[in-house]
Amino acid sequence: MATKLDQLYSLRKKFTIIGITGRTGSGCTEVSELLSKPFCELDNIRVPKGDAKSVFDKKYLIVYNYTSQNWQKYNVVQYKRVILFILLPFLYKEKAKALELIKDYYRFRMKDEPTTELIQKVDEEITAILNSFNSVVLKIIHINVKLIKSKNDAILKKLYDIFWGEDFFKLSHSIDECLIKNGLINRICLLHHIACNFRKSGQPFKTKEKSPEYIYFICNIINLIIKATKRHCDSGCHIVIDSLRNSLEINFFKERYSAFYLIAVKNDKRKTRLKKLYNSHSELVINRILEIDDKEYLCGDFQKGNFDAPDVQNCIQMAGFHINNYNFSEEKDQGYISSFHSLGEQLIKLQGLIQQPGLITPDAQERIMQIAFTSKLNSGCISRQVGAVVTDKEFSVKSVGWNDVPKGATPCSVRNIKDLQYPETASGYTEFELGRGLKETEQINGNQTDKQSSDELDKESIDFLSFVQKAYSEQAMPMEKLGGRNCPYCFKQAYNAFSGEKNQVHTRSLHAEENAMLQISKNGGEGLEGGFLFTTASPCELCAKKAYQLGIKYIYFIDPYPGISRNHILKSNPNHDPKMISFSGAVGRDYHKLYDPFMSQKDELSLLTDFKIESPEDVKVKQLKSLLKTKIVDNELKGKLDELFEGHNNPLERFIEILKNGLNGQKNMP
Ligand SMILES: [Zn+2]
Ligand SMILES: [Zn+2]
Structure with missing residues (x-):
């Protein structure tokens, strides 16, 4: 239906491109086919109850009512x-x-x-x-x-x-x-x-x-x-x-x-x-x-x-x-949180928000995942950035984390591998990377200022340094090709190449999830029993175990690749196992695009209907009287004013009459 605001929203109404992505068999084609149907042919959409009581039911009603009039075929x-x-x-x-x-x-x-x-x-x-x-x-x-x-x-x-x-x-x-x-x-x-x-x-x-x-x-x-x-x-x-x-x-x-x-x-x-x-x-x-x-x-x-x-x-x-x-009905009885269930329901929510940003406010999962998504950008990992948030069972944020080196160590992304060509002056590298790593613990814990003779140095450390120097040489990675960019390196990648291993343990970083969970004990500790873990990836076995031990009840994830953590670690005891829930909803830049309203709802409504709200007349009369009384000093006149306003059924009419007489009298004066 055409409304007065269509001009303002015309860009959104007239032009939208949706891209679909997903793994084979997820149903990309099913989703695009649904988008090409008229509203009445969408199946599996619950008709909202007339007596929507919960906040979610009310939001659902708003989305349903809006899209039933504005659904767009693609x-x-x-x-x-x-x-x-x-x-x-x-x-x-x-x-x-x-x-x-x-x-x-x-x-x-x-x-x-x-x-x-x-x-x-x-x-x-x-x-x-x-x-x-x-x-x-x-x-x-x-x-x-x-x-x-x-x-x-x-x-x-x-x-x-x-x-x-x-x-x-x-x-x-x-x-x-x-x-x-x-x-x-x-x-x-x-x-x-x-x-x-x-x-x-x-x-x-x-x-x-x-x-x-x-x-x-x-x-x-x-x-x-x-x-x-x-x-x-x-x-x-x-x-x-x-x-x-x-x-x-x-x-x-x-x-x-x-x-x-x-x-x-x-x-x-x-x-x-x-x-x-x-x-x-x-x-x-x-x-x-x-x-x-x-x-x-x-x-x-x-x-x-x-x-x-x-x-x-x-x-x-x-x-x-x-x-x-x-399948809508399969998950219905889980009931842990109200949400848009079926494909059709999730799509009417999306379409409603595309056409009318801020039609409803984000739900708790979206809000928290957005925080995790924002946190991931702080990660100093040069291959993949992950963000995580832990909350209590009321979705109150307890801490955030991202994959990075322990605080105090230098993040991968700010190091420059070119520095390692001159290990004497390079900073931000470990003793091992600098070719000075020693295997024996007493030497690690010994006085670091002690000068070691070169034959005491660990051979592996020296070999690794020269391997890295060669692998990342000026010939292999010429500065001019970098166009002014920094040239960090990934220790894990280099060490695994050097040793012929494929070991995830060699990463310098903490995982985002473990980082978030550790922050809590670092800052004084707080129970997480029954709480939530949000991750922009999906938890590995190690992090899943930690979340389990902390009593976290639900793990929201984005990457559909939970490895074996899901069926191994997280399927131990049905009474205690945390539930893995695939995140649905808006995140990232689109979170803002979909939830940030063009203008306040209040202004929009008055634009749509020329609506103005006015005080009732008796309230206005009272306002007039109090204004006059603040300006009048003469007590006698004040008394007369009270009489005028209280002694008449229609004081305003009487007031205008007096005003008219007064003005006319003035005109007739010689
Ligand atoms: Zn890294
Ligand atoms: Zn992990």
Whole structure:
């Protein structure tokens, strides 16, 4: 419904981009499909009770009432359709290479030899599909060529018509069906590699070339689709991208659009969900999907410098709105805290807050997670920043923490590895790092000013120093390439490389969670029985144990990767086990975007309705009388004034009459 404020909110109302990220099987597609439905087709949304009593019930009612009038349908940009869109010209131009592409990547496992018959079959089927959609295929090839030269209005209009047109929809659907039918996993592998190749070299094919300029190759096309939609769709531009799995691509949209929101979809029971989804497929297929997902989740390829690869863990950390995708009824009886349950409910909350920031206030979990999220930025760890908060059972914050070295030691991020080339003058490094570490405890505890002869020095320490000096030499990390940046190093990474270990114990830092828990005993101690631990990652086994011992009852986490802590440490005794709860709601920059109102609700209401509130007349008359009495000194006149105001039914009318007479009398005076 149109209101007087629409002009003020028009940017939010007319233009919003939502990106979706999450692990395979979490339900990213389910969420984007829900966003594309009308309000009446959202299922699993509780109709609010008329007699909402609790604060949560009242908030729920507000969100429900608002979104039932303002729910916005989104158009889904499927990432795979964008890939097909830019792939078609390549397939057409170089038919032989297309077959090559299928041969290269259409496999169950990369090491498997491709089955010639299957490849033949897929190639033939795809060729047949392309032939039957010849006219739209030609249009797509044509527009791709045009887009390279110009992005003027007429071309964007064509892009808009083709991309959202029925023909392209049918074409991409047919190709998808064909690929799925011939090999569920093979299709995933094919798409994965084509997308990576595009981001690596701007081409779908295997190539040695790679350049950072192509990282945004696919994003740029999505961006053009957004622009075309913004310009040519009358009802506004509301787009959901299903899905984004590369953190650099997410940055692309974050930097461009203040109306960009990233949703992370999480599901504890992904395997069960996948089994249901692909019930005709074997366990082997499901396991392979999860295996691929593990690879795309942990940012291993990223750390190796392959920035074109998916890094879903990083993506989830960047999300501003977290959604839990579990069965509503399963969790209902837990009742530990009231919240928006189903996918639909979480989405109406998001939409309500996008369109009307501050529609409701954040809940306690969001408030505390936001503090943890803010704290994580203080971490001096150069690989990953984590924040944590512990509260009592009333959500009163008892302490905050982040992963960092013990207080007094120098955080990794402010050290400069270049200093280690001159160990005599380097500061902030340990004796061990400086090549002066001694294994024997008596020597560690001995007088440090004692000069040690060089043969007494621990060989490992000396070896490590020269290893580090070589590994981080000027040749390996030239200053000029750093462009003025500091050059810290990670001791754990270096020591593990040096010793051939993979040991997490060598970290210099305390974990955020243990840091937060330790702060409490440092500052005098306070019981945490029944309290909460919030972490922007998820607790490791060591931290989970500590939380357990402190009597913490609930652990809220963001990373859907609790390792074995969840089923091992945290599943010991159902009466005492802390509950792990996947965080849902807003966090980070989006917390402010969603909860910070444009103007006060009071001002907004008066703008909407021209509403003014006035005092009743008798109150105004009293105010007038007291004003007059403060100004009149003459006691006789004061008495008359009392008479006037108290002796009449309508003192104001009488007062005006006297005033009129007085003024007229004055006029008649000679
Ligand atoms: Zn570190
Ligand atoms: Zn930990």
